[in-house]
Amino acid sequence: MFEIKTQSRIPIFEQLKGQILEYITAGILQEDEQLPSVRALASQLGINPNTVAKAYHKLEEKQIIYKIPGKGCYITTKHIDVLIREEKLTQFDSCVKELKRCHVDQKELTRRVERIYGEEEPYA
Structure with missing residues (x-):
């Protein structure tokens, strides 16, 4: 399942x-689905x-999973949309910082973001 x-x-x-x-x-x-054990x-x-x-620890810190001692780690979807949104924005920030280090122009990034937001969503 994971790659x-x-x-x-x-x-x-x-x-x-x-x-x-x-x-x-x-x-x-x-x-409440159980994740595979660490081992x-x-x-x-x-x-x-x-x-x-x-x-698993990082996901537990963000309250995306919870641990039951002796039983394992489980998925929680309580506030999951907000949690995933924050996680994705953090990933986006890291990506933008890397692009900045690679001398990608801010205007180019802005154009690309505007283009993506202008595209029609396939599931909308």
């Missing part, structure tokens, strides 16, 4: 965190269990 790109510049825990958010948004992961997911993906634990 990690080891050659990506995005840290593995961030990739995992992002995919969990995407799956919640898409309805693939539902309210099981780490084994499945071939990554360090601490990496999975870090992703």
Whole structure:
């Protein structure tokens, strides 16, 4: 279900965190659904269990998942739209900062954002 790109510049825990958010948004992961255990997911993906634990911890801090000691981590959708919105805006900020470092002009970014907002949504 989860896919990690080891050659990506995005840290593995961030990739995992992002995919969990995407799956919640898409309805693939539902309210109170249990996530794979840290060890099981780490084994499945071939990554360090601490990496999975870090992703889960970050999601728990944002109240996107909750932990039941001895039972595992579960999805919560309470206020999920606000939480995902904030997470996506944080990702956007990071992307804009990287583009700035690459000397991408602010006017070019503004034009692109305006173009995207002007496009008709396929599901609207």
